[in-house]
Amino acid sequence: MPMALIAPSILSANFLNMEADINMINNSEADWFHLDVMDGRFVPNITFGMPVIAAMKAKAKKTFDVHLMIVEPEKYIEGFAKAGADVLSVHYEASTHLHRNLQIIKANGMKAGVAMNPHTPIELLADLIEDIDVVCLMSVNPGFGGQKFIERTYHKIRTLKQMIVERGASTLIEIDGGVTLQNAGLLIKDGADVLVAGNTVFSSPDPADTIKKLKEIGK
Ligand SMILES: O=C(CO)[C@H](O)[C@H](O)COP(=O)(O)O
Numbered sequence: 001m002p003m004a005l006i007a008p009s010i011l012s013a014n015f016l017n018m019e020a021d022i023n024m025i026n027n028s029e030a031d032w033f034h035l036d037v038m039d040g041r042f043v044p045n046i047t048f049g050m051p052v053i054a055a056m057k058a059k060a061k062k063t064f065d066v067h068l069m070i071v072e073p074e075k076y077i078e079g080f081a082k083a084g085a086d087v088l089s090v091h092y093e094a095s096t097h098l099h100r101n102l103q104i105i106k107a108n109g110m111k112a113g114v115a116m117n118p119h120t121p122i123e124l125l126a127d128l129i130e131d132i133d134v135v136c137l138m139s140v141n142p143g144f145g146g147q148k149f150i151e152r153t154y155h156k157i158r159t160l161k162q163m164i165v166e167r168g169a170s171t172l173i174e175i176d177g178g179v180t181l182q183n184a185g186l187l188i189k190d191g192a193d194v195l196v197a198g199n200t201v202f203s204s205p206d207p208a209d210t211i212k213k214l215k216e217i218g219k
Contacts, residue, residue: 003218004188006211007032007065007174009198010056011047012145021202022059028208029215032063032087034176034196037080039070042094043143050076050083057084065134065194067115067176069142070094074101081108089113089136089174092120102131115176117142118150122160130169134194135160140177145198149178154190161191181210184217 008030013021025033035053040046057064066085070076073090074097080088088110095101098114105112114125115136125135137156140147157173164171174194175187184195197214204210 002188002193003215004184004192005031005172005194006214007034007194007196008201008207008211009034009036009145009176009196011036012198012202014202018056019059021207022056024208025211026059026061028211030062030211032065032194033060034198035064035066035085037066037068037070038143041071042091043069045143050079053080053085054083063087065089065113065174065196067113067136068094069115074104077101077104078108081105081110085110087111087113087134089115089134091115091117091142092124093117099128099131102128113174115142118152122156122163125160126163129163129167129171132169132171134172134174136174136176136196138177139175139179142177146203147178149180149183154186157187157190157192179214181213181217184214188218 038045038047063086064084065087067089088105090101102112111133113134114132117138139149139153172193175192176196179195179197180200201207201210
């Protein structure tokens with residue numbers, strides 16, 4: 001089985017002692033930091049924005065994977081590049097001009113991601129799959145950590161993988177929401193390249209060891 005990249009979701013970290021969790025991720029087998037930006041409009045929750053990400057970037061030693069759950073993401077692409085995003089995902093549902101958003105993300109030196117809500121058909125990406133570096137498939141309704149994985153996601157991963165292979169694209173498939181030590185193997189088998197994990201990592205007694213176990217599942 002191919003190995004997946006592991007991206008602990010900062011949403012579930014200890015906001016009162018973020019430096020400790022950043023160091024834990026730095027010293028763990030994690031590949032990316034996953035950072036959820038929520039605006040209280042696209043999703044019913046508000047998290048953090050550019051100043052917090054810039055502060056974290058000064059301490060973090062791994063790729064910053066920033067997931068914008070915001071309306072009008074085009075207004076903030078340059079700002080998140082300056083804050084330190086390496087991968088920037090905008091939502092399909094929040095992008096009137098998705099192709100243009102991808103171009104702006106790349107022009108600002110970042111990898112371009114598209115996040116999709118659970119109800120959005122994957123086939124809608126058919127005309128721009130070659131232009132997408134990462135598809136972030138939401139496997140819960142966005143807005144909160146610790147939710148139950150939506151089983152239909154497996155089917156979406158397989159459909160998306162087939163599209164990517166048929167078109168010769170190099171797009172990575174990222175799964176976000178409800179990832180556990182129990183379902184990680186099936187997700188990777190079906191084609192997931194990146195696993196986001198919040199609750200599974202940070203609610204465990206030994207988060208670094210849980211990251212190691214997630215990493216080992218793909219081996
Ligand atoms: O995008 C998100 C929520 O909108 C989070 O990244 C996602 O929920 C991960 O958290 P968990 O692993 O606890 O489900």
